[in-house]
Amino acid sequence: MSRAELADFLRRRREALRPAQMPATAIHPPGRRARRTPGLRREEVAALAGVSVSYYERLEQARAARPSPEVLAVLGTALRLTVTEREHMARLAGQVPPGTEADRRPVPAEAQGLLDRLGSIPAYLVDERQDIVAWNSAASALIIDFGLLPAEERNTVRLAIRLGGTFCRAPAGEEREFARQFAAQLRAAAARYPDDRSLPELINELAAHSPEFLAGWRDHDVRPVPMLRKFLRHPELGDLEVVCQTLLLPGTGLQLAMYTAEPGSPSATALARLGARSE
Structure with missing residues (x-):
């Protein structure tokens, strides 16, 4: 169990809630005590979850014993956690065994x-x-020849740092979404593999490069991988507008990322031409 990580996660989720979102009976009237933060108070979350205030305070102070699945369930409801956030909280609370290197099997032939x-x-x-x-x-034809890269450089985070701005950019107004998505994915990985020494190095590397990543990391932002629109600049094909869709391969821990374009668009024609050359 990572008491400090669980405490920080609970605090961040509590502070992200707004009193207006919650039942009026659970929220203290505005005049009782001035709010120092925009989120809920600890006693309000405790009331919503049906646990004692002192126990919830100990959880947020990293002083409580491991919470039971029943306590995690009521906290998940009180804090309005998503399914992904509930799974993440269960890992932090030690209710899900950590992963090991043995879990990382070779890529299945299929x-x-x-x-x-x-x-x-x-x-x-x-x-x-x-x-x-x-x-x-x-x-390889679209992004970079992965086979020529050292194994440690074949990482989407490091490639984003290396190629970002020259190869790939987000649609206007969505620039921070890329970095926050990396934060969400690496948060989940760090919770699953707490003994993986390569992850802190990768996380620190991106945090030093991207304030948006650092903000997402500190917010304990965990969520499923969305479908992302990207603009790519290919040396031969020029500017391409693509969609990156990521699918989880059941039973493997692997994710399949695919790049497609709007049917009939110039980008789709360019991708088809590139694909024909690479076959």
């Missing part, structure tokens, strides 16, 4: 076969650390 069958669709597989563990030739 997963590599799936990549190859995608043909002209650029695609790759990443593990929880965002290491690119397999790819097809279309992905």
